[in-house]
Every structure is written in C-alpha cells, then in structure tokens.
Amino acid sequence: MSKLKAGNIKKGTYVLYNNKPHLVTKAQFVSPGKGSAFTRTKLQDINSGSTLDFVFKSHDSVEEVDVESKEMQFLYNMGDEVVFMDPRSYEQINVPVRLMDGKEKFLVAEISVYIQFYQEKAIGVSLPPKIKMLVTEAEDAVAGDRQNAGKKPVTMETGLIVQAPLFVKKGETLLVDTATGEYVSRAN
Amino acid sequence: MKNWQRIKQDQNLKEKFFVREKVFDGIRSFFKNDGFHEVETPLMVKHPGTEPYLEVFETELINDEQKRKQAFLLTSPEYAMKKLIAGGIGNIFQICKSFRNGEGLSEKHNPEFTILEWYRVNADYKNIMSDFENLLWYLHTTIHQTEDKFLTYQGKKYDISAPFIRMTVAEAFKKYIGIKKQDLLSVEALKEVALKKGYQVDKNTDWESVYNQLFLNEIESKLAELNRPVIIYDYPASQAALSKRKKNDPDFAERFEVYLAGIELGNAFSELTDAVEQKKRFEEELDLRKTLGKTEYGLDEDYISALKQGIPETGGIAVGVDRLIMLMADVADINDIIFFPAHEVFSS
Numbered sequence: 001m002s003k004l005k006a007g008n009i010k011k012g013t014y015v016l017y018n019n020k021p022h023l024v025t026k027a028q029f030v031s032p033g034k035g036s037a038f039t040r041t042k043l044q045d046i047n048s049g050s051t052l053d054f055v056f057k058s059h060d061s062v063e064e065v066d067v068e069s070k071e072m073q074f075l076y077n078m079g080d081e082v083v084f085m086d087p088r089s090y091e092q093i094n095v096p097v098r099l100m101d102g103k104e105k106f107l108v109a110e111i112s113v114y115i116q117f118y119q120e121k122a123i124g125v126s127l128p129p130k131i132k133m134l135v136t137e138a139e140d141a142v143a144g145d146r147q148n149a150g151k152k153p154v155t156m157e158t159g160l161i162v163q164a165p166l167f168v169k170k171g172e173t174l175l176v177d178t179a180t181g182e183y184v185s186r187a188n
Numbered sequence: 189m190k191n192w193q194r195i196k197q198d199q200n201l202k203e204k205f206f207v208r209e210k211v212f213d214g215i216r217s218f219f220k221n222d223g224f225h226e227v228e229t230p231l232m233v234k235h236p237g238t239e240p241y242l243e244v245f246e247t248e249l250i251n252d253e254q255k256r257k258q259a260f261l262l263t264s265p266e267y268a269m270k271k272l273i274a275g276g277i278g279n280i281f282q283i284c285k286s287f288r289n290g291e292g293l294s295e296k297h298n299p300e301f302t303i304l305e306w307y308r309v310n311a312d313y314k315n316i317m318s319d320f321e322n323l324l325w326y327l328h329t330t331i332h333q334t335e336d337k338f339l340t341y342q343g344k345k346y347d348i349s350a351p352f353i354r355m356t357v358a359e360a361f362k363k364y365i366g367i368k369k370q371d372l373l374s375v376e377a378l379k380e381v382a383l384k385k386g387y388q389v390d391k392n393t394d395w396e397s398v399y400n401q402l403f404l405n406e407i408e409s410k411l412a413e414l415n416r417p418v419i420i421y422d423y424p425a426s427q428a429a430l431s432k433r434k435k436n437d438p439d440f441a442e443r444f445e446v447y448l449a450g451i452e453l454g455n456a457f458s459e460l461t462d463a464v465e466q467k468k469r470f471e472e473e474l475d476l477r478k479t480l481g482k483t484e485y486g487l488d489e490d491y492i493s494a495l496k497q498g499i500p501e502t503g504g505i506a507v508g509v510d511r512l513i514m515l516m517a518d519v520a521d522i523n524d525i526i527f528f529p530a531h532e533v534f535s536s
Contacts, residue, residue: 018386028292028294029291029292030291030292030294030297036241036396036397036400037241038400038401038404040294040404053405053409054405055401055404055405056401057388057393057397057401060388061388150196150197151197163197180189182189
C-alpha cells in the first residue's frame, strides 16, 4: 500500500478509511477562505456499499488501497447480478449490479470493460468513455416540436433511451457517451 | 454539453436561469424599499482583501507610457464600501462580481461569482441577522408568489420564517462535539478530541486547522440536516479579522454565518472601527500570506485612514448570490444556474 496526500485524492481512488477500503466517489478541494485547505470527499465502503462524507485536511496522509484492474467481457445480465468472462482464462464472475452504478444499460453484447478487484473480490466496473449501440426504436421526427429543438428520444438495444437528433432512424448505430448518457454521433 | 446547448435542447431550462434576474430584482426592491442606496465600486483594485487563505487573480494596469502597475480582481467590495460609509453616505448595498482563485470548481464554487454586500449604519450584526431573515423571506414570497413559510429545496421543506435558529460557535461545539467553551480556544484540548475521533493530528497541527476540520465534519454536516436556516455567531476572534470583539468576552468576535440546507449563504460582522487594531490585524494577515506563499501585496492605507477619521458603528454582510439563486430555483449545482460556468469557459 502507498501513502497519498489527501489533497491529491481523486474521484475513483481507493483508500483505507477507518481501516476499511473505500472508493472515493467525490473529491473536492476546498479552501474556505477563512482557513487552510481541505479536501471534501464522499467515500463508499467497498464491502457494504454505504457512503459517508468526510473532510480531510489537505496535508493529511491517506493510505491508498492496491486494486487490480482486469479486462473482462460482458456475457449477460441476470437482474441483480451481471456476469462477465475473462477472455484469456474463460473464467466467469458474477458482479452485483450495484457496482454498475446505474450504468448497466450500457452493457451491449460482448462489450469489454475493466473490472477492479480488491483481495480478489470485484469492487468496481469501468466502461469505455464512448460505446456503439444499435437503435431499436425511433419514431419519425415530429415537425414543429420547438420545445425539444431538434432532438427526440430513441430506444437503444439495451432499453436505454437517448436524446438523439431528428434524422436518427431505427437500425442505425450511434456512439453514446457513457458518462452522461448523451448522443455523440452516428457510428455507421 | 454546454449550458447554451442544453437550453437549446430543452427550452424549459430557461426558467431556471431566469431565476437569477428575479433574485436581482428582489434584492434591489427589498433594499430600496428600506431606503438603502445601490453603489458600484471597482472590480479592479490595488489592494484586494488580506484574508490569508484566499488567492487572488493578478493583472497589470498599463498607462500610456507603458508603466506597469500591479492590479488585482477584487475578492470582495468590502473596503471600498466601508470607505463610503466613512464618507457618511449612509445605508448602502451592492451586487457585483468577485473573484477567488485556487478554490477549485465545485457544485458550490465558481471562481467568478456574484456577491451581495450591504452595510447598515448605527447597527451591529444582530440587525444584519434580521435583515437577512427578512431578505430571504421577501425573495421566497415574491419569487414563488406564496405566503407559505416553507421553501422546498431538493425535495426537503425548510421553514424559513424568522427568527432562524441562532447558535453561537461555542454552543455548536458543545452540542455536536461536547467541547466546553473554555476548551474551545485550546489547541491541546481540540487535538485530544480530534484524536479520539480518529482524525490525524500531530505536533505540527495548529489550532486553526483542527478547529476548522472539526467544524466541517462534525457541525456543518449536522446543520445541513436541520429543517430551518441556522445562524452561527460569535466566532473565535482569530477567525474574524474585520469584526469587532465582544465587549464582555473579547476572545470572541461579533461575526456570524448563515446556513441553509448545508449551504453557507453569508458571512457578516459588526464592523471593526478601530484603525489601530485593524492595521495590526491586516499586518498579521499579510505576514501569514507571505508564510503561506500566497501572492503578496500591500495593505490599503486609505482604508486605515478612513477608519482613523471615524466611521459610524456599522453592521455588514457578504452573501453568495449564486447560492441564493440555487435555493430559489431549487437547483443543486451552481453550474446549472450560471450561463457560462468556468469549467465550460476553460474546457478545451
């Protein structure tokens, strides 16, 4: 394990807090003006999933947890668990859906993701920043809908709904941003 | 996606952004109804605030002979407004931009932000508490067109009728951490409590950092859970460089901060009117700036001379207008009520 200055903690870092491994889900440098610098964090307990807020002095020393990251392929979603496979060993693992953090609707067939492991247990899943997805439902554009100025909801192969430009049709492939769920471009 | 693009996509978003002009209108009519004058003072200054931990935006003023003078964007319009008070101008307010560098971007911070300051003469911080209570009530009832005492913010209802909960810093440390008032100013006592709670303290930990860390973790988070606004007042004197000490308790000063839903909305003082004491505190702060490696500049002698010539007893406050807008628009992120937040302007 390595030591880290609290001022350098970033979102996505794994740290030991109260002797338990936590994922940093939010980290903000705060210099309140009235006092010295602090780092405001939101920490998620890797084992229980519960979150807490803690403000570190920016020069506090924090222990970073060693996390292994492995490329895995998505197989199928069972609802409460998602099954991935190691493409080299063909070994399969089941990951609780809560680790997907609401991103399970980006899991298109055979997509490669990175899974983080701590002491051989899966603790997080990272998706590529942009992925290609097929449009399975798209209504014809309704002219004159000025409220939504040039966008309409389309349904993707996974059930995800994306606000896409009016010209997008069923059967097209789109690039979608996995951080925001926003349309990026056509990918045909 | 940028805010202008979001607005294009969803015209309903306009209404959230237009809350800004409603808040501006509300502030102006509130103070004008009370006989205050609106003033405008420079944003580009020679002497920004001496607060040791604030970092400034530095620039240069170049004259027609190419002579360069150090200049800064102000961190608050306080000095200029108090000079006007010394000039005998009476009750005043101002809505302007202020700039703070190096604070980081967050859902509650933008380095360029809108500040409201008002100064009431022949008054102290208790009068400013009432002013703030009345202002928040006025904005809520006029903008939301209601007499309902509850303001709904992020799904929670807050009773914003006056008076707000009022708690001294010492009472808050007693209530939420169990620290007695006589121990509050002792670095050893605070460190002992912090250590027991699992904080990192060592021989180099100073009073200011352990005090602030305890406040941020153990008190501020609890204030966020209350369903009313809270006024925290009577700060340790070292935390209140521009405020008057309490006559009967000089270790503490007449400063308050007001919070709602965990958001700090304003910071107020009974203004320090003693020129000698003010100069001493400025010099200490400028020394600390040097030690901390912050941008260095001189102190505003013109301000000291204004105090020397006499300034009426005055209460004053600085309020984060963007945060008021967040509350009134029921928006959780400051970047969603500023058309062009810094992270958009400076993104690649």
